[in-house]
């Protein structure tokens with residue numbers, strides 16, 4: 041459950057939050073396929089409760105397992121999966137198995153099915169009160185999970201009580217397992233390559249084990265025979281509940297990655313770029329999960345709104361320069377499977393409330409028309425998107441060119457590490473690629489070994505090669521791989537990245 045089944049040498053996933061299936065399909069053909077992206081993570085696909093003002097979070101309150109919501113219906117979904125697979129881009133679905141809607145919610149779902157949270161009634165599945173955890177399985181009054189962090193770490197409360205007041209399904213019940221297996225197998229039959237499993241920490245590993253063991257293999261139209269879906273579990277920190285309970289069931293999202301990189305690039309608490317020399321797994325490194333057991337990101341849909349982590353620390357498109365730098369490091373460094381966030385615009389409004397910083401507009405859903413339909417993506421001639429609508433971080437040159445950098449570097453190890461003991465580093469990936477990052481307050485000017493064959497290279501951070509000409513800076517590599525590397529801290533992006541596919 042940990043092989044992403046990327047095509048060719050692809051290596052990066054992009055989360056296209058709230059995009060419609062029609063737009064995802066278009067994006068696979070126009071951009072993700074040609075620019076070497078490995079896969080797309082979608083927002084949850086099932087029928088969900090229609091909520092007032094249509095917040096993004098309504099995608100996390102399922103009403104049935106029908107594929108029918110704001111991003112489109114099952115037909116549009118199926119067409120998208122085909123289109124993307126045909127251009128070598130995989131699809132991963134964010135699946136919400138832990139719960140249904142809030143206990144006080146009642147009404148209609150996006151596909152028209154009625155539900156009643158109070159009565160545990162989800163007729164379209166169907167689920168009844170017999171399918172949910174209640175007292176005494178959950179020992180708290182009101183059956184809710186206490187939001188104090190020590191309770192998030194209590195195995196019984198975290199798994200049997202209602203996360204955010206959401207009706208908590210009992211995956212120990214055969215009926216629930218059967219419905220969830222059917223749902224996941226339906227997605228597999230359409231040709232998806234895997235799943236992000238939402239709130240895995242809130243489900244018992246043995247129940248998830250039972251469900252995943254019953255999944256069919258990926259379809260042979262697109263995948264080798266016997267291929268299993270990749271499953272990456274959302275597990276955010278814990279002492280009593282451990283990530284290693286989930287690594288036998290696939291990968292676990294390594295939440296330390298965003299925090300580590302945000303603090304390093306923001307220079308918080310004496311964190312320095314030079315300390316990244318041994319970045320990665322194990323006691324020798326930064327104590328993160330093994331590369332093959334994890335998936336990493338700098339930013340996510342929760343992080344950018346403060347639904348996880350510290351909103352004043354997290355790097356998002358609101359801090360574009362640092363986001364690009366941290367992302368460039370993540371993509372250049374041979375650790376784990378990176379996922380890049382692709383956001384929509386909303387007027388984030390961070391204020392201090394009760395001694396904590398909060399985004400007062402954290403609920404705002406995707407750009408939509410007067411009938412609440414999600415709008416299309418405005419693709420600009422320079423490849424970026426209209427930033428008042430969709431941000432499309434994945435279409436920023438500094439990011440998509442680093443995706444290509446990672447694909448080009450392949451499995452080459454880090455070599456020629458250089459640092460200045462503070463915030464400037466450089467390294468190569470074997471003899472395939474080289475990067476230098478300057479996060480200091482002064483320029484760096486060094487003779488460095490790039491590991492690359494002699495020649496003139498185009499810096500892919502500052503420009504593209506268009507018609508054989510480099511639009512950005514050039515780097516001349518001499519015999520023995522040595523080059524004069526200058527990175528000015530005042531540049532728009534204080535980095536240089538070159539690789540063998542950007543040789544002039």
Ligand code: ARE
Nearest residue numbers: 097098100101142192204205206238239276277342347348
């Ligand atoms: C909202 C309200 C609820 C209300 C519900 C229904 O908050 O009170 O009952 O709406 O109206 C998203 C939003 C939620 C939203 C929910 C449903 O973020 O605000 O609820 O959708 O609409 C914990 C969990 C982790 C979870 C994070 C947010 O462990 O699983 O909190 N992340 C996933 C998704 C979210 C999603 C859900 C789960 C629910 O990525 O987008 O919620 O499906 C420590 C702990 C962690 C804890 C973390 C953050 O680190 O160790 O366990 O994460 O703090 O609090």
Ligand code: CA
Nearest residue numbers: 199200208242
């Ligand atoms: Ca649960």
